[in-house]
Amino acid sequence: MPKLARDYNTEYYSNYKASSYSNVYSYSTYANEHGRYYSELREHNRPHKKHVKKKSPLQVFISLAVVSFLLFFILPFSFNNVTKAVFVPAPYKNIKIDMDKLAFPTHNYLANTWYLGKRGFNYSANVKNAKMTPLKENVNMPVLRQELMNLAELYPTVKPAVYVWDYDTGNYVDINGSKDYATASIIKIPVLIDVFRTIEAGELSLNDKIPLTEYYRTEGSGSLQFKAANSQYTVDELARRMITESDNSATNMLMAKIGSMTDVNQSIRDWGLKNTYVNSWLPDLAGTNRTTAKEMATMLYNIDTNDKLLSDESRTRIFNYMGHVHNDRLVHAGLGQGSVFLHKTGDIGTMLGDAGIVIAPDGKKYIVVILANRPHNSVAGKDFIVKASEIIYNYMVK
Numbered sequence: 001m002p003k004l005a006r007d008y009n010t011e012y013y014s015n016y017k018a019s020s021y022s023n024v025y026s027y028s029t030y031a032n033e034h035g036r037y038y039s040e041l042r043e044h045n046r047p048h049k050k051h052v053k054k055k056s057p058l059q060v061f062i063s064l065a066v067v068s069f070l071l072f073f074i075l076p077f078s079f080n081n082v083t084k085a086v087f088v089p090a091p092y093k094n095i096k097i098d099m100d101k102l103a104f105p106t107h108n109y110l111a112n113t114w115y116l117g118k119r120g121f122n123y124s125a126n127v128k129n130a131k132m133t134p135l136k137e138n139v140n141m142p143v144l145r146q147e148l149m150n151l152a153e154l155y156p157t158v159k160p161a162v163y164v165w166d167y168d169t170g171n172y173v174d175i176n177g178s179k180d181y182a183t184a185s186i187i188k189i190p191v192l193i194d195v196f197r198t199i200e201a202g203e204l205s206l207n208d209k210i211p212l213t214e215y216y217r218t219e220g221s222g223s224l225q226f227k228a229a230n231s232q233y234t235v236d237e238l239a240r241r242m243i244t245e246s247d248n249s250a251t252n253m254l255m256a257k258i259g260s261m262t263d264v265n266q267s268i269r270d271w272g273l274k275n276t277y278v279n280s281w282l283p284d285l286a287g288t289n290r291t292t293a294k295e296m297a298t299m300l301y302n303i304d305t306n307d308k309l310l311s312d313e314s315r316t317r318i319f320n321y322m323g324h325v326h327n328d329r330l331v332h333a334g335l336g337q338g339s340v341f342l343h344k345t346g347d348i349g350t351m352l353g354d355a356g357i358v359i360a361p362d363g364k365k366y367i368v369v370i371l372a373n374r375p376h377n378s379v380a381g382k383d384f385i386v387k388a389s390e391i392i393y394n395y396m397v398k
Helices: 003-045 057-087 099-103 142-153 184-200 235-244 248-257 260-270 293-305 312-322 379-397
Strands: 113-115 118-120 159-166 172-175 209-211 232-234 340-347 351-359 365-373
Touching (some): 184 235, 184 248, 184 312, 184 340, 232 235, 235 248, 235 312, 293 351, 293 365, 312 340, 351 379, 365 379
Antiparallel strands (some): 209 232, 340 351, 351 365
């Protein structure tokens, strides 16, 4: 090889070698500086075994109890009553499954209207075309209201609703008048109205007879529960017993005759009332049948004055019943001698009430409704109602 070429190759090789050493040194320095960072990053991203906290013996026991309950009670019940009913063919082809009743077992009890031949729900009152006339309120009576509020302070365990309305002036007192309360037997007032509207529609007669079967016999107030099975009673007799004796069996018989709770609830909505409804057969000791003091006063006013709601004949008979109520120990006990009280009482232990129309000896006429929540069977509820009645009577009449 010529000298010039050899010298050139030697110089090139030396330069290349020096350059390679330099590159290696640079990379080694970079790796040393950043090696710890990458090592920590890999360690951070490596999956770690999660630390599972051991359950206490009580937690284990509760979990086993819940699982056992589901396995031995819920799942077998669901399989036998739902799954089999839906998916397993019935051995009798003529028997068909009522899917609505299966899905909504309480539907027939809570429904309050009919739609396309089926039970349904209607929670809105027919206010626009209401069949009842609202009370025309003039001004509140502040003096009477304050006296009743002072009385309520003396009975802290009693939570009352009081509504008073004067026929002459339209003046009124409203203490919790729109608050929802249990009705107890005062629910028999709308039932009575619906019975007579059914009679006036020609769908029922006062002389129609209904047998007392075990299905209708029930405990609580009234004497029918002690009568012979299958004994016959006219609609007139049942209506009279429902009001004068507050007979629960008679009430259930009449409600069933006019279409059950569904018909009564739909009628109440047609009257334009929003908060009154029947939810249970009597006796409704749980207080699921509800109303307000003002709506009950509205019903009393319409019984008395609304010719489009009831005829004079029906009105006379209704007031004959309500004028002979056996329980005269509540509002009636606070009235002056010679006063007439057309009313209905109610008592389920935790709620005591009275609602009616007072006609004083001098002709003064007013509506009074008192609903009193109280400790179960507390005499304080009765005392409050009697004393409130005295205060109202003295203010309105004397």
